[in-house]
Amino acid sequence: MSDWLMSVPAFIVAIGLLVAVHEYGHFWVARRMGVKVLRYSIGFGNRVWGFTGRRSGIEYWLSAIPLGGYVKMLDEREGPVAEADKPYAFNRQHPARRIAIVAAGPGVNFLFAIAAYWLVFMIGVAGIKPMIGAAPADSLAAQAGLRAGDEIVAIDDRRIENWEDLRLGLIERGLDGDAVDLQVRTDEGSVRRVGLDLSNVPADPEQLFDRLGLMPYQPPATPLIADVVADSAASRAGLQKGDQIQAVDGDAMDTPQALVERIQSSPGERVQLTVTRDGQTLDIPVTLASVQGDDGAEEGRLGAQIGVDAAAWQSMRTTRQLGPLAAVPAAVAKTWEVSALTVRLMARMVTGEVSLRNVSGPIQIANYAGQTASIGLEAFVGFLALVSVSLAVLNLLPIPVLDGGHLLYYSIEWIRGRPLSEAVQVAGQQVGMVALLMLMTLAFYNDILRLLG
Template sequence: MLSHFAFTAIAFVVALGILITIHEFGHFWVARRMGVRVLRFSIGFGPALWRRVGKDGTEYVLAAIPLGGYVKMLDEREAPVDEADLGDAFNRKPLSARAAIVAAGPMANFLLAIAAYWLVGLIGTTGIAPLVGEPQPGTPAAAAGFVNEDRITSVNGKAVATWTDARIAILDAAMQNDAGSMRIGVETAQGAVVERHLDIDPALVLKVRGDPLAGIGFDAWRPHQPPVFGEVLDDGAAARAGIVEGDRVMAIDGEPIGSFGEVVERVVPAAGQTLAMTLERDGQEIIVDVTPEAVTVNGESRGRIGVIETHSAAAWEKARVTVRYGVLDSLGQAVVRTWEMTALTVRMLAKLVTGQAAIENLSGPLTIAQVAGQTAAVGIDHYIGFIALISISLAVLNLLPIPILDGGHLVYFALEAITGRPPSERVQMIGQQLGMLLLGALMMLAFYNDIGRLLQ
């Protein structure tokens, strides 16, 4: 049985390998079609683990560090080129051909996302239905009249089928509407179809780290679960207090407890405070003192004791929903989904740059690896969907007008088209240095955020 770390690492490397290979193959394929000689096609950086020279003369390399890749083309700017081979050099090709080669990498990632979403639509994906739990008092959700077991059916007229759809739609609506007014279609527990108007400050969504619905007061509906502890984490407060799997909570500080939700309600606001828990174990009642640890969630300190509730599959059946499409419908949905997620990514980047969204939302490789492992554990449909989303992010990132990225090269080509000559080598060198500095700073910030999440 693979350890959790090994499983996560494999899921991350496989996803990254697919994304990088498709991106670099886009550059490679178009370069070959444009008559450019490709000297090396490398997946990864550093020492070569495997290499082979193909019949086409290209050296294919699999390198040790799987955090990128590159396509090395014949180019006079990098090394002397024989006069007979000048026609195969990248720098001698027309501007349109060079631009097509550079743009092909991000375009390949967009196509990968469409293919992945199409496949998910065909095989079907199981998610959590957008059923609302009891809204937190004093929040926009409570003010709008949401009650327990309301099912969200649409956001501003756009149909949603799962909690993931609802989160994305609300986040997107918040970024597009500074006034923060949303029309939420709802089917009540009694079967009535109504529309609720949700008035929010977009900052409640954009400034929240993690779940964008937390600031609105939305929480997913949960079935009634008995106050019985499932897994007890080894390094948690519960384990140190002597709590074991199967313990049933009868009371906390003398107050009777009837559900796991009531346990959560008592523990969350009690960080650093000692709670007297009355437990039933093997027919006997015992009392243990447990002190919830303080953890930061969405910028707020919350108590945690390190236990997981027991789950009843039958109780959760009501909240499960499976979404599946036919061949053509799935393709249409895939194109629309890719477009929507691309637009959402661009808007989020704009909000990050302008300070309207929390910079803590920026994620690095550690968070991506963690999500890769989580989605792979849930199911192949979620894992493929994760690859699609990261592929879109990679495409958008590479199209940013930053020197050393594909987008930076396209900016240079645009200047060349306007002025009739490429930017000077000095300008390009300064641009590369600035680009490396900017990307380095972004990577450091992303790593800082990743480490912060792990510590939380």
């Protein structure tokens, strides 16, 4: 419940801000083009609050449904227009001017993303070093000779600063299906080159890293109980938040991953945990639950959130901070990288190479908004930049009812010298509404599946 108390306000702030930015792009360019604007609304539906500009006569609204917004312009297709106002109607403008007005929304979202990333680089991008854990023997990483503790410092001579850089870089190269050249720093400090063949890896990000066998390195650290689930094996055994788990049946546990794997391999079994609590060592017997895993096999479940002492991860933390001038090209490059990757992933979804499960809806976005807001300003601003890029790319899709569909119509009109017939435009709008409804349904379906685990 407390998570949603953070997620809902963060979601409303994020969506409200990004929609306001998007619609302001349309609003600003329309007014500069001499088009009469009637209303600027954040949200759809009935007005919750608003006012009317004294000199402009423009209505400024906050509306009931905070999932979008719109700029209403004078248009003869939507109602009668006085003869004196016809030169200021949107439909009377040259196609090039209408294209500029429509393109301004996504364009301002891209500019917002650049500004947000610029601020993030100024504040400092926190992350974890791109060090990898032990890879399974049959994985591509193990076959290429990568070892636990190796730090990947470059992909094809492109510098890697943190784990997010590594993830995005490999997803991008995985879509290409080419071999990549990694520069790897060992724990002794020497640097070597490792070739990684990505020609046979799945393009889907959900499967890519499993096939590669790459996961973040976990420094040796005694796992501890970060939280206990009510009415679980852990709570019934008397385990408490803060207990440090030293061993399971006498086998030492030096990482959270080792503990998780040991628990999962013992469904329904009675094990003895050796824990340290308030300076005392206790032996606590626990009968593990048995649940069905993702692969259908039974696995053990303790019913506790496993963590480590934060001090153990200090050596893994890294921060990239740039000055005002250096942050500008970095922000532009980051926006371009995220935009290009978003377009490529969408294209692979259409061809079926990337799972539609990657589509997220309002519930998942709200969840991410709450998580990043709870982390801090840098994380939340970075989240805003990412969603702003996604909003821009989505709106540029050539689907009627979206900005991209209008851009397609006006471009065709400009080329052929006359607009498409009203019947064709209406049919396109209907197809666009169906496509958008299907996309929204898919997004909500994915969100619900994630909630259900």
